[in-house]
Amino acid sequence: MSFDFHSQLVDKYEELKYSLLKAQTFSQEHYGFPPIYYKIMETDDIRVGAYKKAFQHYNFKDKIVCEAGVGTLALTQHFLDDVKKAYLIENNPDLKEFIQQKIKEKGWEDKVVLLFGDAMSLELPEKVDYIVGELMSIYCGNEYQVQIFKHLRQFLKPEGKLLPERIVNVGQLSYAEFDQYKHYPINFTRHLPEQLSMQQEINTIDLYAEDELRIQKKIQVNPIMSGIVNAIYMHSFVQVAEGCNFTGTDSLMPPTVCKLEKEVEVKQGHSVTLHVDFGYGTSLDEARFWIGS
Ligand SMILES: C[S@@+](CC[C@H](N)C(=O)[O-])C[C@H]1O[C@@H](n2cnc3c(N)ncnc32)[C@H](O)[C@@H]1O
Missing domain, CATH: 2.70.160.11 (Hnrnp arginine n-methyltransferase1)
Known part of the structure; x- marks a missing residue:
């Protein structure tokens, strides 16, 4: 990495002060987030790593899992090989084709039930072992993590786990x-x-x-x-x-x-x-x- 690049970044510090705010602002207009925010999330090994560590902490082998707000499958891809069945929920229509295509490519069609809609009101046809969701924002102030888990936890088996908890x-x-x-x-x-x-x-x-x-x-x-x-x-x-x-x-x-x-x-x-x-x-x-x- 050259000092030139760092020097360009230093020149842009003030311009970039609010760029994260704009990228992360949840908007009803575009049914969720702009593409740049998915890129920021996918490339963050600390964020994805915390979930990967938790998937390994539990045993997802042959389990039934529901994930709310799957986005571009950045977390999902780390547990789908193991599980018996997965209910995947997303309500951003811009992602529908991408998600369908990726599931087909990876040969996960037989175990995945895709639910396009609002995770705060969708019903699951059976109880699940794990509910995964990353719909968080600082203090949970902007996004619906609390509301979504409050609704979905009725479909959790008594010994089931929420990620996060x-x-x-x-x-x-x-x-x-x-x-x-x-x-x-x-x-x-x-x-x-x-x-x-x-x-x-x-x-x-x-x-x-x-x-x-x-x-x-x-x-x-x-x-x-x-x-x-x-x-x-x-x-x-x-x-x-x-x-x-x-x-x-x-x-x-x-x-x-x-x-x-x-x-x-x-x-x-x-x-x-x-x-x-x-x-x-x-x-x-x-x-x-x-x-x-
Ligand atoms: C913060 S992103 C996380 C995406 C992905 N899980 C990841 O970790 O990279 C949250 C995702 O949840 C979706 N979402 C937000 N509210 C939702 C709701 N009420 N029902 C279903 N999906 C929702 C958004 O469209 C977005 O794709």
Whole structure:
């Protein structure tokens, strides 16, 4: 890799500040994501690797599996050879031909049932051993991971497993530059906010049991630096299976800054109350975070 290429990248840092935000924004208009986002996801070995590790952690041999939101089969291809049967769900019509073609090419037709539709309402004709899904966004704020697993878990055998199973959302008080957007994922470390508190748990999602779709909480935070706070720095830790973790990359759940309702001055060691109000599968534009009493 030449220094020239790095130098070109440095010239583009500012231009690329919001490119990840645009690539990852779920849009009803194009029934999902633009092609660039599938490329970002497919090429991320950390993201795909966490799922591969979890597939190996369990034994998928001769099992019945359902995967919601298969996309370009980036995860699916790592378990299909083993399983007895797979119900594959996707609702992006642009991917239909690609998925059908790939399944034919690989000779998986006999074991695959393709379901084109909404994973939040589709019914499965039998109970399954595993439900796989990667429909996550930071804090599950934009996508329907929680809603989809809440619906699909009725089709899980009693001893069956969800992949992922647990998501821990954490946050830090911070100061970030905002111009056109209320929130944006960090694409390069130079766009990291100034951080004024340690990482703290905001909420934990147990996908076997989560019923609430809106999180409203107050959390005590002790600043370790004095300064102005205008943002929450969001980070999500995902347990795909026990010991098989994913803690965010540029392709999935990148650490993200979201503007507070109002900026506030904090003093080192003087605890403040962070108020949190956001919904799963809505939009971070609607999420509200503020410091109050
Ligand atoms: C984040 S992508 C992941 C794709 C693939 N599983 C992977 O890991 O590369 C999520 C996929 O789920 C699909 N999707 C989102 N909401 C859905 C829904 N309600 N029902 C079915 N598919 C959905 C999107 O179109 C997209 O292809």
